Amino acid sequence: MHSETDRADRSEAVFLDRARAYAQDIPIDVDLDAIQWTVSHRARRRAGSCRYDSDSGAVTVRLAWDAYREHGWDEMAAVIRHELVHAWEFQQFGESGHGARFRDKADEIDAPRHCSPFSEPRLRLVCTAEDCDWSADRFRASVTVTEPNTRRCGVCGARYRVEHVATGRSWRTNEGYEQARKQIGDEW
Numbered sequence: 001m002h003s004e005t006d007r008a009d010r011s012e013a014v015f016l017d018r019a020r021a022y023a024q025d026i027p028i029d030v031d032l033d034a035i036q037w038t039v040s041h042r043a044r045r046r047a048g049s050c051r052y053d054s055d056s057g058a059v060t061v062r063l064a065w066d067a068y069r070e071h072g073w074d075e076m077a078a079v080i081r082h083e084l085v086h087a088w089e090f091q092q093f094g095e096s097g098h099g100a101r102f103r104d105k106a107d108e109i110d111a112p113r114h115c116s117p118f119s120e121p122r123l124r125l126v127c128t129a130e131d132c133d134w135s136a137d138r139f140r141a142s143v144t145v146t147e148p149n150t151r152r153c154g155v156c157g158a159r160y161r162v163e164h165v166a167t168g169r170s171w172r173t174n175e176g177y178e179q180a181r182k183q184i185g186d187e188w
């Protein structure tokens with residue numbers, strides 16, 4: 001007889017096997033032998049993550065078990081494609097983000113440009129300078145969110161706007177924030 005733990009371990013192993021097999025079918029130039037796949041039982045906000053050890057060159061893709069249980073395989077397949085783009089960037093360039101290079105590669109393999117919907121941050125700070133693609137994710141209404149007029153882009157020093165990811169509303173001042181917050185209402 002198998003215990004609950006045995007059963008859970010087995011379904012996890014099956015899930016990871018499927019993830020590994022799926023990754024082999026994605027037309028992206030990634031060294032899959034250098035990737036380790038793991039399951040996270042603690043991740044709440046992020047369905048997947050990709051970490052890179054620059055010393056050893058090892059890449060670890062971690063997939064959230066809860067997200068898989070809740071959203072199913074197809075959503076996780078999209079998450080895997082997204083994380084593979086991160087792995088590709090890490091292996092090719094030693095760094096990874098969600099910039100233009102990431103977006104182009106993500107489009108090639110039809111991967112979501114942002115970490116999957118259920119891992120999407122509530123808010124995103126986006127630089128307004130045309131030649132700057134700085135952005136930063138925020139989950140709570142901190143001062144950077146409520147008073148963007150008092151802060152500047154982390155890279156170029158220009159103004160930034162705050163976007164409410166789910167509704168697409170954005171603002172650049174405290175007034176704008178107050179207004180948007182009212183309009184967004186329950187969808188906040």
Ligand SMILES: [Zn+2]
Nearest residue numbers: 082086114115
């Ligand atoms: Zn990502």
Ligand SMILES: [Zn+2]
Nearest residue numbers: 127132153156
């Ligand atoms: Zn900037």
